[in-house]
Amino acid sequence: MKQVDDSTSYIRAGWLIDGSGKAAQKDVLLVVNTGQIVFIKPYAPEIIPANGQLTDLSFATILPPLIDSHLHLSMSGAVDAALRENQLVAGCEELLPYIHRHLKQLFDHGVLAVRDGGDRHDCVLEFMAKGMSNYPIAIHSPGRAYHRAGRYGGLIGRAVAEGDSPAELLMRRNHQQDYLKVVNSGLNSLKEYGHETPPQFSKDELKNLCELAHSKQIKVMVHANGRVPVQQAIEAGCDSIEHGFFMGRKNLERMVEYGCTWVPTVVTMKAYAEVLEFEGNISGAAIAARNYESQLEQLRQAKKIGVKVALGTDSGSPGVLHGESVFEEMKLYGKAGYSLVETVQCATANGAELLGLADKGILQTQAAANFLVARGTPAQLPRKLSYLENIFIAGKPSALYRKNPVK
C-alpha cells in the first residue's frame, strides 16, 4: 500500500479549464500539498492512497479565480443619479465602506484580483495601505489618474496644468503604487457617433512618463479612445490601452508590434445604452448601442490579429456592477468569436500577466490551489459562474464564500 501523507489532499474535478487557453480537460485529479498543486493528471482511483482524503468535485468544472483588469472600487454601478453624484464628490471616509462592499461582491463572484482605473482622492491606495480588505483579493491601483487641465478626467484624477509635465508629477508622488493611469482622450460622445477627441498629452510627454514609470517598476495604463490618442499611447510605450473605442485596425496591429495589452471594457456601452433608454434618452441610447456594436467588431478583429486582451469591465460606470459584470463581459467575448477557454484566458492568465501576479493566473503544478467551482460542464459556462458552487483557497473551501451571493 502507498504511504499516506497527512498534508496531501486529492481533488477530483469533472472538468478543468486551466486558464492557459488550452482545451478543457475532463475528469482530472489535483494533488495538493500545503496549499499548492503538486501535480494534475487524469483521474484514476488507484492514485489515491487507501486513507487519502478525496474531495469529489466530479459534478463540476474548476477554473482559476477571475481577474477584473479595469474597475473603479470607489464607485458603484448604481444608476441612482443622487447616489452617483454623492460618490463623485465624497471623500475617502465616505467611500471606504463602498470599497468594502464592492470587494465582497467581487469575491462572491469569484473575482480574486482587480486593477483599479483610478480615483481622484487616492482612496483605494489609502484602503490598501491600511490593510482594510477582509477578502483574499489582490488589489492594484494607480490612485489618482492624470489628465490635462480642462479636459476629461476630473472624476478619477487630478489635472496636469499646462506647461507642467505628468512625469514631474509622478516624481513628486509618495504613494506606493505599481500602476500609473493617464487619460489621453475624452469619453465617447453620445451626440455624434464615433466623434474623436484630440489627445490630452503630446507623444513626447507620454514617452517621458512611460520611461520614468518603467524605471521605477511602475506600469502605465492609458485611457484612450480614437485613432490618434491610442496611437500616441502605444508608440510612447504604455503597457495597456483602456477602452480603445474607435481606435481602428492599425492600432490593433500596433499593439501586437509593441507588446501592448488591450482592455476593451465592451460591457460599459451596452449597459449605458440600457440605462439611457430607461431614462428616456433615446438618441443617446442609440449611439451608446452603436458604440457597443463597434467595440464588439474591434474585439472580433483583435482576436484574428492576435492582440493580447485582458478582460476588464469598468465596473462603477452606470449600470456596470462589481462582480457580475465580469460574466456579462465574458458573454460578449463569446459574441466576438472567442471560445470559452480563450475568454477565460483573457479573464485569468492575460490579466495576471498585466497585473504582474506571481501565480500567473494558471492552474498548474506549483501554483496555489486557488480555484472556482462551477456546477456542471464547460457548456454551462460562463452562466454558471454567476452562482458558484464554491471557491477553494489553498486547496480548501473558503469559509468566506456563501453560495447565494444575494445574502
Ligand SMILES: [Zn+2]
Ligand atoms: Zn475606468
